[in-house]
Amino acid sequence: MTVDRASETAVPQASSAIDIWLDGLFTGMIGALAVVVWFLVLDIAAGRPLYTPALLGTVLLHGGASAAREITIQPLEIAAYTALHFLIFIAVGILISYLMTLFEKFPIMFFVILVLFVSLQVGFFFLDLAVGAQVMGRLQPWTVVVANLLAAGGMALYQWRRHPSALKNVERLWQDEEKS
Secondary structure, three states: OOOOHHHHHHOOOOOOHHHHHHHHHHHHHHHHHHHHHHHHHHHHHOOOOOHHHHHHHHHHHHOHHHHHOOOOOOHHHHHHHHHHHHHHHHHHHHHHHHHHHHHHHOOOHHHHHHHHHHHHHHHHHHHHHHHOOOHHHHOOHHHHHHHHHHHHHHHHHHHHHHOHHHHHHHHHHHHHHHHO
16 A cells, blocks of 8 residues: 655645644744743843843833832742733734735735734834833843844744745745736
């Protein structure tokens, strides 16, 4: 008995809801972990381990004005921020997973994903302004930009590996534009 392996790899399988949710979970976890590791390395290098999640957790639990005072490393603040951080990244990961599934069928979704990426990049800065926390005064903006790029890069790499036909769709989009 032989198995026809060519048919398994040549035809992309339709993604089920569970596939999208699991892909989204992994995508979000990759992004969240990239940010966590980045800031952990920076905090350790600065001699203040867990400062960043403590700062953001303090703002989350006690409001924006609390960022002006001295930040103490407290487990509740770190846990609250970390939980919210992972939940947000998982939600974004599920959205990206869904969009990538659509992207395989509709290449124009590339532009929706691009707009989402840009929106998420500037979202933190607008959130800081809305909260009035002056968090960016405590965190250097370049560190946030690098964290966002590391997260986006890790999430995109995972999704490109899960959806190899998507890259071909991007190439087709550019070729169609050149022909116009």
